Amino acid sequence: MAQINKPDEYFNTKLYSGTNTPQSITGVGFQPDWTWIKVRNVADNHYIYDSVRGATKFLHSDLTNAEGTLTNGLTSFNSDGFSLGDSGSTNNGSNTFVSWNWLASNTTASNTDGSITSTVSANTTNGFSIVGWTGSGANATIGHGLGVAPKVVILKDRDNSTSWPVGGDAIGTTDNNYLLLNETNALDSATTGFQSFSTTTVGLGSDTWFNGSSRNYIAYCFAEKKGFSKFGSYTGNGNADGTFVYTGFKPAWVVTKVINTTGSWYMLDNKRDGYNVTTKWLDADTSDAENTSSSDLSKDFLSNGFKMRTSNNSHNGSGNTYIYMAFAENPLVGTNNIPTTAR
Numbered sequence: 001m002a003q004i005n006k007p008d009e010y011f012n013t014k015l016y017s018g019t020n021t022p023q024s025i026t027g028v029g030f031q032p033d034w035t036w037i038k039v040r041n042v043a044d045n046h047y048i049y050d051s052v053r054g055a056t057k058f059l060h061s062d063l064t065n066a067e068g069t070l071t072n073g074l075t076s077f078n079s080d081g082f083s084l085g086d087s088g089s090t091n092n093g094s095n096t097f098v099s100w101n102w103l104a105s106n107t108t109a110s111n112t113d114g115s116i117t118s119t120v121s122a123n124t125t126n127g128f129s130i131v132g133w134t135g136s137g138a139n140a141t142i143g144h145g146l147g148v149a150p151k152v153v154i155l156k157d158r159d160n161s162t163s164w165p166v167g168g169d170a171i172g173t174t175d176n177n178y179l180l181l182n183e184t185n186a187l188d189s190a191t192t193g194f195q196s197f198s199t200t201t202v203g204l205g206s207d208t209w210f211n212g213s214s215r216n217y218i219a220y221c222f223a224e225k226k227g228f229s230k231f232g233s234y235t236g237n238g239n240a241d242g243t244f245v246y247t248g249f250k251p252a253w254v255v256t257k258v259i260n261t262t263g264s265w266y267m268l269d270n271k272r273d274g275y276n277v278t279t280k281w282l283d284a285d286t287s288d289a290e291n292t293s294s295s296d297l298s299k300d301f302l303s304n305g306f307k308m309r310t311s312n313n314s315h316n317g318s319g320n321t322y323i324y325m326a327f328a329e330n331p332l333v334g335t336n337n338i339p340t341t342a343r
Contacts, residue, residue: 003227007328010103010126010228013253013271014081020093021086022072028081033104033121033130034220035074035082036061038282039089040096040272040290047090049074052108052121052130053218055082059156061181061284067158098272098282100253104130113143113200120145127223131202137213141201144221149197151231152325154181155210155219162209167194168222170231171323172259175203179257179323182285187259227331231324233259238318242308249328251301255284256315256324263314266297270329276300277309304332 004010008029016025033051038044045060047070055076056069072085082099084091091097104121111120116136122129122145129145135157144150151170156162164181171177175196176189193210195203202219204211211217224231230247236258237243253269265284272280272290277298281291291297298309306326308316315322 003331004126004225004328005227005331007228007249007252007331010123010128011252011327012101013269014099014101015271016097016099018088018090018092018095018097020088020091022075022084023091024078024083025081025099026078028099028101030101030103031077031079031106032082032101033077033106034102034128035077036100037074037090038098039092040098040282042095043287043289044089045287046284047073049077049082050121050130050218050220051077051104051106052119052132053158059158059218061164062287064161064163064182066160098269100269102126102128104128109145111143111145113145114141114202116140116142118142118144122146125225126228127225129221131219131221133217133219135204135208135211135213135215135217137211138206139195139204140211141196141198141203142219143201144219146221146223147199148223149199150202150221151224152222153194153197153202153219155217157209157212158216158218160208160212160215165193165209168197168231170233170325179259180285181265184262184264184285186261222325228328230326233321233323236308236313236316236318236320236322238311238313238316240309240311242310242316244302244307245305245324245326247305247326247328248332249305249326250303250330250332251306251326252329253327254299254301254306254324255326256322258314258317258320258322260321261313261317266315268297268299268301270301301329303330 192205
């Protein structure tokens with residue numbers, strides 16, 4: 001399996017300050033296909049944009065709301081970032097923001113691998129695709145374009161107020177298992193939900209969260225790629241000298257979620273702190289401002305993984321099971337000649 005030596009060509013965190021006037025955010029390093037924006041210093045919703053649905057169309061990971069449109073929100077995806085209008089939600093002059101950016105293919109294609117034809121922007125190098133389709137109301141499959149089975153799939157009904165199911169081999173022990181991105185719920189299962197995850201398709205049941213008749217959906221699919229991404233689980237030890245999780249790279253972005261009990265989706269990155277211990281976190285499932293309490297959550301981003309530095313039950317409770325998604329800053333071994341030491 002080929003290794004990605006420069007992860008920031010495919011994923012990058014970009015911080016910026018609002019201006020109240022249109023501005024272009026540069027320095028991402030590529031033209032993103034998926035941009036996730038969150039204000040840091042005050043409480044407000046997450047804003048998720050992608051190139052398949054088109055600029056100006058947003059979803060909130062912390063709400064069940066249907067897709068909305070902000071003509072003065074994210075107005076375009078550019079060669080080195082994205083442009084913003086004067087919306088206070090993503091560009092208030094009193095606020096600071098974080099944006100997480102992923103590269104797919106910068107184009108779309110019709111995919112007929114599944115029983116439903118899907119619209120796909122897929123990057124087989126970094127294992128990320130964005131998939132759009134119209135539901136059938138019955139068991140069906142949709143093509144994801146990755147060429148390998150996705151480890152994580154996040155999907156949302158664009159037209160209706162519904163939750164965000166998250167499934168895949170990294171989420172549970174069976175294909176029917178799922179979590180909800182907008183909720184703190186423990187792992188659940190539904191025979192009418194996720195059905196399968198193959199090298200070409202995602203299988204979906206008839207539940208309206210997943211594949212309701214004539215409803216429009218979007219999914220974000222992730223396959224594991226050496227030197228770039230790692231998805232899996234770990235068991236907490238209930239100690240401030242916490243569990244170590246091997247990823248094979250120095251992380252740039254880590255999300256963790258307890259699955260045997262209730263708990264939020266905790267998001268950390270390498271830009272907001274910039275050094276260990278990493279303590280600045282946001283919740284994917286709430287509108288809360290950035291939290292900096294090291295007693296609640298702290299991690300070390302190491303050269304080959306991450307290590308918990310708290311005994312907090314939501315992150316490292318003794319015997320609890322947690323799933324994680326991690327993307328790389330630097331691979332453990334590569335040809336980019338950048339040291340992979342911890343900070």
